Amino acid sequence: MNDLVEVRPGVYRDSVTLMRVSRALTEHPGVTVAVVAMATELNLDLARDLGFAVPPATPGDLLVAVRAGSPAELEDAAAELERQLAARAPASGTRGEAPPRTTRSAARAFEASLALVSVPGEHAFAEALDAVEAGLSVMIFSDNMPVEQEIFLKDRARARGVLVMGPDCGTAVVGGAGLGFANVLRPGPVGVVAASGTGAQQVTSLLDLAGVGVSHVLGVGGRDLSAQVGGRSAVQALRALDEDPATELIVLVSKPPAPEVARAVRDLDLATPVVAALLGPGQDDLTTAAEKALRALGRDVPAWPSWPAPARRPDTTGTLRGLYAGGTLCAEAAFVAGTGEFTDFGDDAYTRGRAHPMIDPTLRLEALRGVASGVALMDVVLGHGADPDPSSWLAPAIREAVAGDVDVVVAVVGTDGDPQRLRAQAARLNEAGAAVFTSNAAAARHARLLAGG
């Protein structure tokens, strides 16, 4: 076999970057398989399972394992690997100085307004604490952070007058800058406090489609309104938006909070009106919450754009299969549909050792291929940080599924300003045979109908 197996001590790239390198290499002519990853136990096992002779390594080392059809092709692949790694080398600082190695050091040299932390969860605490101690608010995109660390950070942040957004905070918009997975939203009067990333994206995208923009979107992390964390960041964020003259209305997006936390939030006595979108039994869905917000602002509620499937087969009924990338969107769809089997591919169980499904579609595509009949309901989330062209891989898979007697319904969460272009993506998915909605709740209702529910 023409194998290249190498361990490069002390060479670090983040997992998303390495996934892109691996993908580029796998697509290179003559390459049969390529693993370029940090040498964690998981990745070492993966390489061993592929039949590579893997030398001893530590998680701080870079593992390279490439197999090609011929020695010449392997040599060519090796050159491509170097090109890929060089193109993704860490940025160097100014004047030939070494770039900062910690958030603490970066904060000393660069006058920042906030920090965005997305290192692996077990290491996120140190970077986030650096930011807070430097007097910076911090968004923690990383997940898998122990709850004690979250509470410690949030208490420390409150004492410093800064905000901890996260952990597991997928989206935020601060002063017009979209952080993490962020839609391109017009500026406007609505401030959002969100314990749910994709929930906030749905609400703000619909508002944007209705011509209403946001002042800020402040994520607080999915656990913030739990009894344990006690809404530490949500309370701070609500108070901050209440003080912000640009914010005329606040939308709070969360799973149902713990009762005592709900009480604390209610007792805040804010001057700014608050519309709550708290997913759960007896609560509004996200679309209804967006509509309430529009009415509170005295704006009209438009018909949410949708693109019905070109060839519907009215007689088919069958099971409903929900294949989601967004956790809140998944929960909302399951609740609205009231039937079917739903999988959240953004859940920790699916993201350990690989990128989020909004970046890496592999698992969801496999699952879609596995749907033999009935209805498949999916979400596609657009915006910065997300896949630059999701329809490029999803449209062919939809075509295959529709040809194989499966109805496909897609909720596209995005705006006209998003780099992927909402209407172009929707049109391509629709042409492939999917019914496409901009409201996830509407998509779920439609899917239930198709499934005969």
Added chain:
Amino acid sequence: MTLSMLYGEPRVITVGAQVLGEALDRQAVPRREVDWRPPLPGASAALARVLADPRRESANATAVGRILSARPMLTGVRPAREALGLGAGEFFHAGPPITWERASGPMRGALVGAMLFEGLAAAPEEAEDLLASGAGITLDSCHHHRTVGPMAGVVSPSMWMLEVSDAEHGGTAYCSLNEGLGKVLRYGAYGPEVIGRLRWMGEVLGPALAAALERCGPLDLRTLIAQALQMGDELHNRNRAATSLMVREIAPAVVEAAPDHAAEVLRFINGNDHFFLNAGMAAAKVSADAARGVPGSSLVVAMARNGTDFGIQVSGLGDRWFTGPAGVPDGLYLGGYGPHDANPDIGDSTITETVGLGGFAMAAAPAIVRFVGGEVADAVTATTSMYEITMAEHPAYQIPGLGFRGTPAGIDVALVARTGLLPVVNTGIAGRIAGTGQVGAGLVSPPAEAFTAALDALGDP
């Protein structure tokens, strides 16, 4: 509450996935990317515990603040017997505590020389036998007695010591007098010329300096070090400017206080570019000692080597040593010597790096970059990388070439573990065989396990 990030232009520090940073670039949001790497292997759990210690932030501010505010003054020169209460057969040595059995060649050589100098043995073989038997001999670490010694760092009762007091915090520290280069006791040489020189230092040099200091009053070492940094010294491998400044300060007093010996004393000091090193080490020691004993602080207050082990001590961990094997320096060799002649790293002179001088101040000393085997840019890189593992920048010790930025001062065990960056240490290289002396000079890296062991201890509830 008013949240400042909601007002004004967003400026973001990104650490982690490049794709999220690139998304900000596409929005033209100004940002600084952190070149993040995983921490030292096995350090994650202890790091989380240490960083969550509620005492840490203020403890470190207190501890490093003491290093920065220390005002070391050279106040006297006295025999060790008198200053440190050393009795016959008692010796201090560099680095963490060590036994004769585990001592390396130069350490053994220096102990032999000290035995001969004190008249406890008539010949080297006899000295070795006595030291090996341990009868009537006590060895202890200099650091346990407010003292530091370069290379083998052996201190015996009859040696004269520089006494440095901290005018800010009131501490006192000691270091022996520098013997010069070549065949000298601190490099493990013990020939007749070595012993003869020690005698002269005890009979002439020490008393002359003591009398001179009494005349001219204490010498402000903080000011002197600050000036020397601006004149191209880093105060460990280059002390030429500091030595010259010191001579300028004390020469008239030497002439007045010891007219009969003034010429030979001044000639001796002038002939040794490293004469100031020992005064600088005592200044560093008294500054670092001021930072000891702050509960919860992860500040390194001593780095020292005995030729076998490299050890560190940490402010929040009392007098415990955390050690790993001493490495062999990488550097330039004198004459026909080469790496195979080199002893593992030895000496307390790393106290200079501990307070942000030496390797940490390399950018101030472009003249010695050849020890790094490189360019002036390498010296700048060495210094700038040390800002990543230190808590502060020294307000008085500044580097002209870096826009008068303060030297990186106060090593944080947690930052070493997070970045994997180990302190840059400039050092002399001793010959492996007892009696050889100096064979070269260069750079050395401390063992990472000393830092991870200290981190574990800090995180231990």
